[in-house]
Ligand SMILES: [Zn+2]
Ligand SMILES: [Zn+2]
Ligand SMILES: [Zn+2]
Ligand SMILES: [Zn+2]
């Protein structure tokens with residue numbers, strides 16, 4: 247018997263192998279158990295992310311120690327717990343089915359067949375049952391095999407120990423597969439799997455595989471039988487935050503007093519040694535001379551020395567919308583240089599020629615993030631659909647911490663010219679198109695989640711910037727060898743009270759346990775590369791291989807919330823998108839269907855220039 251090593255990397259313990267997920271490793275199938283079955287936080291690694299902890303109202307974020315080992319290799323491994331699931335397995339040789347129990351496990355070895363040969367490894371059954379309340383269980387194969395019998399005939403069966411999973415010789419598809427009871431009493435007990443997928447009139451088990459029988463709920467939901475690898479088995483609810491520097495202490499005083507304090511001969515001295523024994527005396531002295539409040543002097547010293555209150559201590563007033571703090575950090579006038587957030591503004595260039603002048607007019611700022619740290623925390627999951635009931639990572643609700651991981655990376659942040667943006671948003675065709683999306687949004691099941699992304703009111707800039715972000719991810723993956731799945735977006739286009747709306751976007755890569763950054767993505771933000779990248783992106787966005795269908799679509803994708811955007815032109819992997827590939831529209835970017843696109847003059851002038859050059863020959 248061969249010994250095997252099952253490995254799940256720390257970075258995978260939130261996604262894709264987070265609590266509740268079903269996954270295959272080397273031909274065996276497991277489900278990740280709730281955090282009640284994890285080691286206590288004493289044996290875990292703390293993940294520091296105060297903004298995220300405040301938002302989620304949790305006592306802490308924890309990650310498994312490096313290289314967690316499934317309990318199936320080493321007893322008492324200090325990693326997250328995994329349960330073998332489905333428990334129903336079959337032998338590819340003798341076709342007998344086995345209902346596996348925990349006491350059957352042998353550390354370091356996969357399950358083997360007890361009926362024919364201890365060399366034959368067992369294979370997990372391909373089908374499982376789920377319900378809208380988030381439950382997951384084995385299919386009741388005994389019931390399935392006997393389901394076409396009368397209740398009296400069923401009662402004659404001695405039990406579920408003699409099932410086999412048989413495959414027809416010549417047929418293909420589900421009708422070729424049959425579950426059969428081999429007991430003598432049950433000669434007619436067999437049924438093929440032709441109708442197995444979909445809703446079934448079987449009872450929901452009312453729990454997840456790691457929960458004890460006593461923890462099951464009375465569940466009235468209809469069950470659905472699906473393949474265990476189907477997409478609707480698991481929708482993780484993940485929250486993420488960037489590690490931004492502490493916000494500078496807000497100095498809200500009249501500029502005259504501030505200037506007088508800064509110009510006072512002792513102010514520089516005070517800033518050089520703010521902890522010296524005489525510092526408090528100096529503060530009082532400066533305050534007296536400049537007729538200012540001592541607290542203002544103190545705050546200005548803190549600002550000058552970079553000792554503004556830490557984010558843990560300072561109530562940032564950020565609330566649950568973490569985009570505000572990030573937006574402020576990226577748009578700060580000074581470049582940031584904290585341990586986990588290093589940014590640098592780059593100049594797009596100052597061309598005198600078309601189409602570059604048109605492009606530069608529309609992009610206000612480009613900020614290269616040379617280093618960012620992102621923390622991702624898993625709150626829970628749902629099954630059947632993303633709107634299904636969320637099962638928290640601890641269904642009992644006793645544990646108030648969440649599993650989390652930290653990843654490091656780099657990115658490109660850009661903002662649009664706000665003045666031109668406002669002018670474009672005021673155009674009646676643009677407003678009408680956005681109003682149509684807003685109306686579809688109001689009908690959507692996911693309204694709350696989408697509003698957290700878009701703000702209370704959908705602004706035209708949101709589909710514009712969101713689509714631009716997707717196009718940028720796609721272009722970078724075509725041209726620079728990034729897999730689209732390794733890139734992520736963050737759209738800053740929310741409507742904010744008081745008209746102080748956001749108008750930018752971040753495309754970044756943050757992957758795995760790697761401490762170092764690659765340097766490649768930040769390089770793409772430099773002035774010798776980015777303008778050309780953007781121009782090629784815009785030129786390609788004008789056309790989709792599914793056109794004219796795609797361009798003229800009145801509503802496609804989830805909840806009809808996309809317009810001109812499909813798999814061929816604007817969608818990206820689900821894990822890369824902030825909001826599930828919705829609210830996308832190429833028309834907002836490059837124009838079409840009688841609606842002027844924000845970047846349409848760029849594409850147009852590029853075409854004219856190209857025609858001009860050909861003409862000049
Ligand atoms: Zn066998
Ligand atoms: Zn039977
Ligand atoms: Zn249920
Ligand atoms: Zn398309």
Ligand SMILES: [Zn+2]
Nearest residue numbers: 823824825827
């Ligand atoms: Zn997206």
